[in-house]
Amino acid sequence: MRRFVFFALAAAIILFSVIVNSAPAPKKVAYITIDDGPTLNTPNIIETLKRHKAGAAFFVLKDRIETYPDYIKMMECGGFTIGLHGVSHNGNIYAAPTSPLNEMNETNEALYKLLGRRSMVVRTPFGSKPNLTDRQRELLETAGYKIFDWNVDPRDSIGKIVDKEAVLRNLKKGLEDAGPTAVILLHDRKSTADNLERILTLIEEAGYEFGTLDEDTVF
Numbered sequence: 558m559r560r561f562v563f564f565a566l567a568a569a570i571i572l573f574s575v576i577v578n579s580a581p582a583p584k585k586v587a588y589i590t591i592d593d594g595p596t597l598n599t600p601n602i603i604e605t606l607k608r609h610k611a612g613a614a615f616f617v618l619k620d621r622i623e624t625y626p627d628y629i630k631m632m633e634c635g636g637f638t639i640g641l642h643g644v645s646h647n648g649n650i651y652a653a654p655t656s657p658l659n660e661m662n663e664t665n666e667a668l669y670k671l672l673g674r675r676s677m678v679v680r681t682p683f684g685s686k687p688n689l690t691d692r693q694r695e696l697l698e699t700a701g702y703k704i705f706d707w708n709v710d711p712r713d714s715i716g717k718i719v720d721k722e723a724v725l726r727n728l729k730k731g732l733e734d735a736g737p738t739a740v741i742l743l744h745d746r747k748s749t750a751d752n753l754e755r756i757l758t759l760i761e762e763a764g765y766e767f768g769t770l771d772e773d774t775v776f
């Protein structure tokens with residue numbers, strides 16, 4: 558009997574250690590976000606994202622919705638999130654307590670005219686911190702908007718000529734610092750479109766799965 562107890566105990570310990578060791582590692586999720594579009598580079602960006610089965614959220618500007626309506630539809634058809642980035646894309650958006658809300662509402666109307674629906678996902682230009690005042694944030698949130706910043710900035714939009722290798726280095730370092738949840742700031746511009754294949758490959762090789770940021774995403 559004592560022997561049986563011993564074997565039963567040993568079996569239980571082995572089984573327990575097998576279960577513990579086979580538990581999946583915590584998931585690493587990368588959320589691609591692409592600001593300032595759409596532009597003529599959008600189709601190329603979408604094609605590369607699709608090839609990697611990567612979701613993305615595009616934070617779009619009002620005048621560019623109106624200039625490139627077909628590219629907004631392309632985002633919609635591809636299952637990407639369309640978020641709002643405003644009208645002025647300069648300091649004016651932060652000028653008054655109501656100006657961020659007004660700019661997002663105005664951008665939303667342009668989207669509604671095109672798609673028959675609105676978006677509640679927002680990124681304010683240059684990030685909400687430290688730009689949005691508490692009052693501005695409160696007005697946006699009371700209207701139902703969800704505000705998203707980022708925690709990885711590969712600096713793909715600094716200056717006219719972007720050093721693609723530096724962007725990849727910044728991204729690698731940014732992912733290491735961000736840990737299992739990475740919200741990556743990219744921009745809708747040619748240098749990023751041309752570099753996107755390598756950007757996405759680097760993210761995959763770092764062990765991340767792609768997630769799509771949307772209004773249900775909670776960090």
Ligand SMILES: [Zn+2]
Nearest residue numbers: 592593682683
């Ligand atoms: Zn921007």
